[in-house]
Amino acid sequence: MQRASSSNWLVQYFRSITLMFLFCCSIAVGSSQTARAADDLEQVALNLVTLLRSARAVISDNQGHINDAALGDKGLSGTAVVAKAKENFKKATGHDIADFLGDGLHGELLQVELDAIAAVMDDAQEVINEQGVGFKGFLPAIFARQVTEKFRAGTSKKADLKLTAPKNFVRNRANRPDKWEHAVIEDRFKSAGYPKGQPFGEKATKKGRPAYRLILPEYYKASCLSCHGDPKGERDITGGKKEGGKLGELGGAISVAIFD
Ligand code: HEC
Structure with a gap:
């Protein structure tokens, strides 16, 4: 009787230690998941910012070219600007943007932004390719605002x-x-x-x-x-x-x- 009850006590004791251990583990796992999620979101946000800057740099690098009244086609189609923006993104981050594109929400949002960049440039062709006009009002900040507007519309909130x-x-x-x-x-x-x-x-x-x-x-x-x-x-x-x-x-x- 005595032995049985003491072993019962031991079983209870180990059971509660195990439960406490599991409880602590679950807190640790939970908080590391939260930490990881915040890290991931920071990475996604930074890449969205870097992509916008990478694309905007293509417009500033070409501002003189865009403002040239003598030139017609500026060679800045959606496809061309996206390709240059990807190069700039790689220079800035050391990563190929393709490395992120398959990655859930991260990839989805970057793709929406790439599409927005292409769409803004495709819409701008008539304005930027007009011959005989110098300053056309197509500026990095205006390009960036148009990209953000299309991005906002494309991400389903x-x-x-x-x-x-x-x-x-x-x-x-x-x-x-x-x-x-x-x-x-x-x-x-x-x-x-x-x-x-x-x-x-x-x-x-x-x-x-x-x-x-x-x-x-x-x-x-x-x-x-x-x-x-x-x-x-x-x-x-x-x-x-x-x-x-x-x-x-x-x-x-x-x-x-x-x-x-
Ligand atoms: C040729 C004139 C011009 C130059 C050069 C210029 N900007 Fe702007 N900037 C504008 C105009 C016009 C707007 C308003 C764009 C819009 O309608 O959204 C603007 C908007 C901005 C905005 C958005 C906030 C706001 O005021 O509406 C920022 C930020 C900005 N510019 C920063 C810069 C920086 C940084 C540089 C240099 C790297 C720069 N700009 C060069 C004309 C210019």
Whole structure:
């Protein structure tokens, strides 16, 4: 009797230790899964941003060419720009974009963005190939906004991509920062000692929907200031008013949301 009850006690003891162990394991696995999910989303968001920058660089690299009144076909079809954007993406990340394209949501969103880039360029052919016109109003920021609009429409509300700027620098009201973007720009990006160029990401909400959000700061280069620089209020080549921005100043940001 005595022996039986003590072995019962032992069985109970080991059972509860085992249960505790399993419980702890499940917490550990659960939290590492959450951590992995956040890492993955950060990677997806960063790649979406890098692809937008890679494509926008094709437009800035070709701005002189696009503005050349003497030229007709600029050779910047959807297919051509996508191919160059892929090259730039590889230079920036060290990865072939094809490596990500089969990868679930990651691949799906990158493909939507590639399609958006191609569609914007295909739509722009008539404008950019018109002979006899110099400045055609086809600029990197306008190209980028059009890509984000098509991306937004193409993702069936799974994700969002946006070009924005500090409130005092916003030209197009459609690009105004929302509350979350405004707070990150003012409280983090503009704070002394914030590492230049470092993206910020966290779980947050967008328009009331839970999402992983990430935003990358961008700074004015000399080439930006003919439109965004001094004297403030003077008209630039586009007819818009210059913002009075300074070289190296925080001039914009690319913002991503991936909804839960
Ligand atoms: C030829 C004039 C011109 C140049 C050069 C130029 N921009 Fe812009 N930028 C514009 C216009 C026009 C818009 C409004 C685009 C739109 O309608 O969405 C704009 C919009 C933006 C936006 C989106 C937020 C907003 O204000 O609506 C950012 C960010 C931006 N520019 C940054 C830059 C940076 C950084 C550079 C240099 C690398 C640059 N721009 C060069 C004319 C210019």
